[in-house]
Amino acid sequence: MAKSTFHNARVAGIACTLPENEVSTEAIASVLGLPPRRIVAMTGIEKRRVAPPHICASDLCADATERLLATLGWKKESIEALIFVSQTPDYILPATACTLQHRLGLSKECASFDVNQGCSGYIYGLWLASSLVETGLQRVLLLVGDTLNRISSEEDKSVAFLFGDSGSATAMERIPATSHFILGTDGGGAGNLIIEAGQCRQRPNSVNSLRVEVEGGKRSPTELFMDGSEVMAFTLREVPPLFEQLLGYAGLQRSQLDGIVMHQANKFLIENLARKIDMPLELIPLSLSEFGNTSCASIPVTISACLREVVSAKSLTLALLGFGVGWSWSACTLSLNSISTPEIAFLK
Amino acid sequence: MNNEDKLHRDLEEMLELDPASLKGDEALETLNWDSMAVVMFIAMADKNYGVAVNVSDVRSAKNVADLYALISK
Numbered sequence: 001m002a003k004s005t006f007h008n009a010r011v012a013g014i015a016c017t018l019p020e021n022e023v024s025t026e027a028i029a030s031v032l033g034l035p036p037r038r039i040v041a042m043t044g045i046e047k048r049r050v051a052p053p054h055i056c057a058s059d060l061c062a063d064a065t066e067r068l069l070a071t072l073g074w075k076k077e078s079i080e081a082l083i084f085v086s087q088t089p090d091y092i093l094p095a096t097a098c099t100l101q102h103r104l105g106l107s108k109e110c111a112s113f114d115v116n117q118g119c120s121g122y123i124y125g126l127w128l129a130s131s132l133v134e135t136g137l138q139r140v141l142l143l144v145g146d147t148l149n150r151i152s153s154e155e156d157k158s159v160a161f162l163f164g165d166s167g168s169a170t171a172m173e174r175i176p177a178t179s180h181f182i183l184g185t186d187g188g189g190a191g192n193l194i195i196e197a198g199q200c201r202q203r204p205n206s207v208n209s210l211r212v213e214v215e216g217g218k219r220s221p222t223e224l225f226m227d228g229s230e231v232m233a234f235t236l237r238e239v240p241p242l243f244e245q246l247l248g249y250a251g252l253q254r255s256q257l258d259g260i261v262m263h264q265a266n267k268f269l270i271e272n273l274a275r276k277i278d279m280p281l282e283l284i285p286l287s288l289s290e291f292g293n294t295s296c297a298s299i300p301v302t303i304s305a306c307l308r309e310v311v312s313a314k315s316l317t318l319a320l321l322g323f324g325v326g327w328s329w330s331a332c333t334l335s336l337n338s339i340s341t342p343e344i345a346f347l348k
Numbered sequence: 349m350n351n352e353d354k355l356h357r358d359l360e361e362m363l364e365l366d367p368a369s370l371k372g373d374e375a376l377e378t379l380n381w382d383s384m385a386v387v388m389f390i391a392m393a394d395k396n397y398g399v400a401v402n403v404s405d406v407r408s409a410k411n412v413a414d415l416y417a418l419i420s421k
Contacts, residue, residue, distance in 0.1 A: 042384060158383065216383060229386045229403045236394050272391045 002183040003249055009130035010177035013340030014311075015068035016168045016304040017060045018291065019051040020346040028154065028161045032217070039161055044267025048164035048292030050149045055347060057086045057145035058096050060167025063347055065104055065143060068169045071340045076104065080137040081111040083128055085121040085144040085296050087325070088151060089114055092199070100143065118146065118193070119263045119324025120183070121296030122168075123332050126320075127181045129172040142170040146295035148224065151195060153211060155218035158226050162266065164292030168300035171340070179334035180250040182242060189327035192230040197221035231324065235269055239323050240276040242331050246319060250333040257333075258316040259283050259307065263323055264291075264298035273321075303336070304344050311336040351397070352416050358396055359412065362388050372413045379412075393419050 024047045029036035040046055051060070061084065069076065082104075084097040091099075097112035106112075111132075117124045125142040132140050145167030152159045197208040197220075208221040219225065247254065260279055262270055267288055274281050285306035287298070294301045299320055303311065310316060315337035323329040349357070356370035363380045386406050393401045397419040409415050 038384070042388075227403075228383065229390060229406070232387045232390050233400070233403050236391070237400060268387070268391065272395065275395060 002181075004127060004131070004181045006130040006134045006179045008174055008176055009133040009179060010173050010175040011126075011334065011336055011339055012171040012173045013068050013072050014168065014170050014300050014303055015064040015071070015342045016166060016297065016301050017063040017067070017345045017347055018049040018164070018166045018301070019055055019060070020348050021050050021052055022047050023050045025161045032155070032157055032160060034157060042266065042268045043162065044286060044288040045161060045292045046289045048161075049166065049346070051147040051165040055147070055165075056090050057088045057147045057165070057167050058084070058090050058100055060147075060165070060347060061143035061145045061169055062100060062103060062167075063345060064167050064169035065141060067342045067345060068171055068340065071342045072171055074139065074171065077107045078139050079106050079110050079141050081129070081132050081140040082106060083113060083115060083125050083140065083142050085115045085117055085125040085142070086146055087116055087118050087296070088147045097143075117326070117328060118296050119265065119298075120322035120326065120328040120330040122299040123181065123320050123322045123330035124183065124328075126170070126172075126179075126332060126334075127183060127330065129170070130179060130181070133172050133174045138174045140172045142172060144168045144170070144300060145297045148295050151222075152224045153217065153219040155211065156214070156223070157216040158228055159224055160217070162293050164294045166291065166294040166297040166301050168297040168304075170300060177335060177337070179332055180246065181330070181332040182246050182249060183330045184238070184242065184328075186238070186327040189230065189234055192227040192234070192327075193225070193325040195222060195224050231265065232269055232272075234327055235265070235273060235323055236276060238327070238329055239273055239321060242323075242329055243277045243319070243321065246331040246333060252317070252333055254279060256317060257283065257319055259285060260319045260321060261285060261299050261302050261307075262321045264288050264293050264302060265324065266293060301344070304341060307336075308341045308343070311339050312341045313338065351420065354396070355416050355419060356412065358392055359415070362392060370412055372411070372416065374412050376409060376411060376415075389415065
């Protein structure tokens, strides 16, 4: 099992930038002929931020990074590695991390690479950044963001009102701090959250780029397919034991946690997961109503939206849980102690 | 209340049907049964009956009695 403990990797700050453009669930539901009340009750999503065509995840992450570095007072030449976690990179190649190194003005001695993960991606990124810091680097930037609306069909009822676009930047530094991680994979579930065409297995062409009638609306093979029922079954099956393993591995009792920040899949799923892991909803912050399911950045978005004032003033012991596309899952415990958290900004 | 009656009451609440209206032989397609209902049933089976139902089995269910068979396994 992939378990790691770190003693010298501290989160110094978290910043998030979202698109200014806002779309209400009510508006999209009326277009699709769905009852908005039932959708909002189930998903918890009242509105979302949707990136216009000229804004990519990298743009949102770059803005968050500039503001975070300014708040921290970190010089750009002090950054030794940049990790970009996303399923919506700018290009197939080169790695978007390389383009971000250049546009952010980071040193040429900075290692830069992309990671393709979604719902579990933030914790994967923290795990990688912590590994780099623990083994010698002084400062690492973790940029995590997605613009899933760009690759989803607004005519597909299973996803049209779900995703919010977002970008985040997290600064890691080599300072004593303890964290515990557990990660896992079941690629047998790959087909339940997938974009089948558009890369190398099925190159995009005039046929697979066309939307066709599917259950619940219209979607092309180059757009996101999600089986929400399988997502629910997978989550209830895999995440509760993951949480128990994490508590045991970290040597923590439930009562020692100040909060659990989960991937913001949807409200119904999170409420059921809270029940299964025996944790009160009061300890599980939600950013869904305002920002929707913000994919890989949903954990930093939720920290920024719901815990900003607390984590900037004192220490919180948190469990983070990520689960979904892959199937992939990740969990960690860590303390956020007086970290820099600029307010969420919105990009035009 | 036995488990079958309990399931009927749970389904009535979940699908916003008239109380005490379900008998067991109702076709799901007549009961607001859609993809969202499948998600809700998976959660309900777990919460109220402690059963991890198979998604494809739920999708294959034709009537209320089929759902009862799934939570009775």
